[in-house]
Amino acid sequence: MTYQLICGAEIHVELKTKSKMFCGCQNDPFHAPKPNLYTCPVCLGLPGALPVPNQKAIEDTILLGLALHSQIAKVSKFDRKHYFYPDLPKGYQISQYDQPLCIGGYLDTSFGRVNLTRIHLEEDTAKLQHATVNGQSVSLIDFNRSSVPLMEIVTEPDIKSPEMAKEFLKGLRDIIRALGIADCDMEKGGMRLEANISLTKDGTLPHYKVEVKNINSFRFFANSLDYEFQRQSEILDKGEIPAQETRGYRSTSNLTVSQRTKEDAADYRYFPDPDIPPLIIDSAWVSTIQQRLRKLPNQIITDLVSAGITESAAKIILQDPDMLTFITQVKILDPKSVRTAGNDLANKKIDYHQITPEAYLEAKKSNVQNQISANSQLEPLVRQVLADNPELVAQYRAGKTGILGFFVGAVIKNTGGKADPRTVTELLKKNL
């Protein structure tokens, strides 16, 4: 039986705003030196506290929607999603139910288009970790992460293969990074993945889907698709239907295990949060946000390449917003140096967190000057070597270009091994 893979993804991204989603606490859970340092009545869920939404988080989400061709809601609001869990201080999460900020949208891959269902904004939960205290098995809770702004991106079940999944996720991450709204560092929990996977024989959407959680990298995402394809095929071959459930991905053994049966939509009792007035998003506001739409990854690569940087170097620079900032400044200060700077960056020859573009350019200039003064000493040496070997010079000029290497070696030997081979070569060529 041949089956087709049908997969939708649910991606949560922590926005890197300065402050949290509904209060002014610092948004830096991963680097906090101690637990429960960045809390206040609001994110700790104290009696009497009230939420006020972070404007930048809202605009960052709309920005992503614009970059992904979503429709931006004209009216949006926040809703309360109720369930009890120790990491949820209010007993409800402020999220968005039926009027998300962004509707639809898409991202193209070489395997085809992945359509988006929606992008919405909500608050993150606190962090739970297991421990044993006084011989007792306990969960420790840290609210530094509580109420950090979280974007949720939901795709249609358009992902058809593990390769397509990887390309889609990488593309999505690159865009988010290029927009400067999130770091998407999976190790720090800045980007979390979930897959909804089912198989079909004839292309119609089956009546079941398996949710896979605990996926910590794009590779593991792809792996889980492979595993599920195998597992679900075997069940379907037997004439049975895979159980509608939630499974967890285990990276060590590269498989998924059943966690709990996914009931038809837990009763979250959504209702509009009465503490937060609705959002009216008019075209004037959207235009302001649109101005922030920086060039997207492909465009950035094209720009860098046309400035003389190799495509592979450009791709490396694209991954690192600080490198990108560095090269952009070099371009402004001294366009002629962009090519060298770009290659130096990609080859990790620049300590770009410590050195400014100006300082880098200064150092490069004095090196060149040293080169020139070195050259003034070198050139007589070069001429000497050529003068000492007239027959070889004649052979070179007759077409035996390989002899150049001999000349280079000879010159360098005469400098005690100190001369720069490239400079020597150029000087030789100049004199030949």
Added chain:
Amino acid sequence: MKAKVIITTDQVKHLAKLAALPLSDDRLKKLVGQIETTFEYVQTLEKTDTTTLDETNQVTGLTNVMREDIIDDSRTFTQEQALQNAKHSHNGYFVVPAIFVAEDN
């Protein structure tokens, strides 16, 4: 004519679970009757035609109330303040008995 509202014990048990309310059998029994009374009362709304009406969930008429993305130190608690009312804390964390949770996040 008002229909008699019947709430079953199972329904009440389910609601209690959703609301995380531990209920003794005694309280459960009493609640069934009390909830029924409430629903008979609110059912009077059925008589009123609301088909042409919009919903009002905000009487303020306000929209777009947001805050600037700046850190507000004036409200941030020290770790001690955050923990001051917790029954159980350990090394700066709040503590609860172990929850069995598969390694999410």
Added chain:
Amino acid sequence: MLLDKSILELLTGYKNKSIDPVDVINEAYGQIDKYSSKLNTLITVRDKQEVLDFLKTLDSSLPLYGLPYILKDSYATTELRTTCASKILDNYLSPYDATVHKKLKEAGAILIGKGNQDAWGHGASTENSDYGMGKNPWDPTRVVGGSSGGPAAAVATRMCAFAIGEDTGGSIRNPAAWNNISGLRVTYGRVSRYGCVAYASSMDTVGPFGKTAADLAIILKVIAGPDVYDGTSAPHEVPDYNLELTKTPNKLKIGIAPEMFGAGLDQEISNNAQDFASKLAELGHQLIDISLPVAEISDAAYYILAPSETSSNLGRYDGIRYGNTRDLFTQESMRRIMVGTYELSSGYYDAFYRKALKIRTLLIKTFQKAFEQCDVILLPENPIMPPKLGDLISDPLANMLADLYNTPVSLIGSPSLVIPSGFHKNGLPIGVQLVGKKFSESLLLGLGHQYQQVTEWHTRSPQL
């Protein structure tokens, strides 16, 4: 008693040194010592010496310098615990102050205690309290009213110069009437809710209790205004309510709806409202017949929205970060949480919650129409006189009906002033309700003040 004097008289006395704020504070504590335990008025009392020491640090030119006040125990205070009258928060000490408390402190007033209430705001009698049933100082065998029963009784028995209550479905208005004091439910959003334990977020209001409308105006001026920590707080400028009081309202149109004076209303209360209306006519105002067919539907809609919102707001009490566990909710609170959970659950949301939101729209339109014909609407406050202790709490239906004249106003967010308007033949006080358009507090206070210049109901205090 010194505390029989108006706030203005006290402040003037402090300024010209004819009254010593220490004496006023001592008198307040005297009343607390004598009556608070007997009547279950206050849940927590602040240490007197701490208060007197604090008084010494205050700048005497502050607008509310030295005035002792009581807060309903649903306001976050860093000085005293906040229990909300529930054992769940028996040991809860808030690490932050509610905005209303902060503003009063900045104005020089001094918190001396937290008032008893129906737990979480659930009730109209202060019987649903884990700290003893609140007793009416006019007749301690009867309920004090609620849910802000404690603060109201505290003003009536001169335990403070003023108090702050909280009104969701009548919780300031009801006890104001049953204790013979003045109470103001403000326009929704007029005073910041930050730090006020939420009951029904879309209807909760923070408001003052005092002996007179003039007292209320002074307090309102301090506590009203926008707050960046409360997204629903009104951005509207705060008028000088004191100044506004001096502008005597002239030839107002007072709307009276026959539907609201029908069955279920105690005959004497009904007659009393008529007398009140006549008095307003004497003062030169015009009585207008209006239509307000709202009582039943608004009460029913309220009893969908309020339980729904409270079931949500009480979700944070899980005993982990603070407080005790959820098995400690009272029967009445559990009923409301369960009802609310049911109303919001899938399959019922449309039939209940959505329907109630539409009823709200209907009510807004109905009142808008009525206000086209009048400036102020006169309503009864309570349909009955205060029942004997134990009667109301055991009858959920009666409990709900007690809010009949309050819930319409709560749902639409309009302001409402309750002032004393006379006495029942059984010796208990009666109050009346004046409802205005949004942000018409000045008008209501002015009208109340005008009435209080020519009557003396409000000067009477209970014989204890």
